[in-house]
Amino acid sequence: MQFVMSDPICSFYIHWPFCRTRCSYCPFIALACHDEYMERYYHALIAEIGLFADKNKGCSLSTLYIGGGTPSTWPDNLLLDTSGKIISVFCTERLQEVTIEVNPGTVRREQLVLWRRCGINRLSIGVQYADPEVLALLNRFQSPQEVQELLFSASAEFDNISVDLMLGLPGVTDVCWKRFINEVVTWPITHISLYCLMVHEHTPFFYKVERGEISLPDEELVADLYCWSIEFLAMHGFMQYEVSNFARQGYESQHNTVYWDRKPYKGFGLGACSFDGDRRFMNEQNLLQYIQMLEQGKNPTMFFEQLSKDDVRLEKIMLGLRRSVGIRYELVTEGLSSDKRSEIESKVQQLCASGLLQILDGVVKLTHAGFVVEQELIAELA
Ligand SMILES: C[S@@+](CC[C@H](N)C(=O)[O-])C[C@H]1O[C@@H](n2cnc3c(N)ncnc32)[C@H](O)[C@@H]1O
Incomplete structure (x- = not known):
């Protein structure tokens, strides 16, 4: 099944799966000890970009996200060539946000300069937590000095820097987290x-x-610390705009907003997902098979699904409720039979009465308490 963009303006995700070590909690497609495949993988990526370009002439790029894995392990010359390929085959005049995920301890100063030259204007740093002993329990090896060095050198080149943090790690107390x-x-x-x-x-x-061998912190403590973090970050200028995301004004992630608005995007690389406006696609997840398919000029899509009306309703609820802007009330029951509509309407009323949802000016939103149980709550509205 060939992917053809329904919209001339689109976003790209590029997956770089290689990592130095694999964190023990990681569910993503990430590979340690496979660096010998980097060059072949890069050629496969270029081939996949070429196949897409053949079918999507005139596609204009608005955001680009390079994720992983650990994209800061991408060899400089190969990354430079990839950005050159994208610039040469797509229109990049409207390109606003180009993000690369980086891990502390894997970045050299010259790389930061090179990334800027490639048009990258946003860094997403995987910090997770400060204490190296807690991180080592998770098979993640980074020191506070490496985090500080990266923040220091990155801030000389980039004014848009994001950090990933993880709450609920083993052994992290209330005092440590605060x-x-x-x-x-x-x-x-x-x-x-x-x-x-x-x-x-x-x-x-x-x-x-x-x-x-590992015990997790108490769920109530994690929920309290999450709610405390929402308030504390707001007091320091980082406003919550999605269940897991906080930004200074004007710095909300434009690329993630494309996902949450259900706008089309194309993912390149191992296991990468795409959305053309109606259908969701997923690439081959086995590294060697992904590479071989592209070496043979084949499309690496492994799976695609046409979304039903109900899938679309649920996606809108899930993506809308996770955001602070919420979702218009009529979209929650859109397309439902009258029986199902009354059932969902009364569930919404119950959830409002228990303080998990609120309706303001015809828009349904999660409360802070609702954000904590967001997944269970969305399942209630299915
Ligand atoms: C695609 S991963 C980015 C990988 C990145 N190179 C790193 O490890 O720093 C995006 C983020 O998801 C979060 N993450 C990964 N596994 C998680 C898990 N099991 N539970 C919650 N968050 C997770 C981490 O904060 C991670 O930085």
Whole structure:
């Protein structure tokens, strides 16, 4: 199934799966000890970009996100050639936001300068937490000095810097977390993504928890710290605009907003997902097969699905409720039979009465308490 953009303006995601080590909690497509494949992978990416360009002439790019894995391990010459390819085959006049994910301890000063030359204007730094002992429990090896060095050198080149943080890590107390967030708000950053640790089945972390080798913090403590963080970050100028995202005014992630607005985007690379406005696509997830398919000139789409009307309604609810702007009330029951409509309407009323939802001027929004149980709450409205 060939992917053809329904809109001439589009966003790209490029996946770089290589990492130095694989964090034990990570559910993403990320590979340690596979660096010998980097060059072949890069050629496969260029081939996939070429296949897409053949079918989507005149596509105008608005945002580009280079994620991973650890894209800061992408060899300089190969990254430069990839950006050259994109600039040569697509219109980049409207390109506003170009982000690269980077990990502390993997970035050299010259890289930052090169990235700017490639048009990258936003960094997303995977900090997660401060204490190296907690991070080492997660098979993540980075020191506070590496974080400080990266923030210092990055702020000389970039004025739009985001950090990823993780709440609910083992052994992190109330006092430790508050001390950490007090420090984070002093950093030269414009954006914070704050994720609550999710234990994904079949990750090494999951098995350690199963065997009782690691114990997780109390769920109520994590929920309290999440609500405390929302208030504290707002007091320091980082306003919550999505369940996990906080920004200084004007620095909300434009690329993520494309996902949340259900606008089309194309993902390139191993396991990358795409959306053409009606259908969702996913690329091959096996590294060697992905590379070989492109070496043979084949399209690497492994799976696609046409969304039903109900899928679309649910996506709108899920994406709308996760955002501070909320979702128009009529979209929550759009296209439902009258019985189902009354059932959902009374659920919405119950959730409002229990303080998890609020309706203001015809817009449904989560309250702070609702953000904590956002996934269960959205399932109620299915
Ligand atoms: C695609 S990952 C980025 C990987 C990035 N190179 C790194 O490790 O720093 C995006 C973010 O998702 C978050 N994340 C990864 N696994 C998670 C999990 N199991 N639970 C919650 N957040 C997670 C981390 O904050 C991570 O930085």
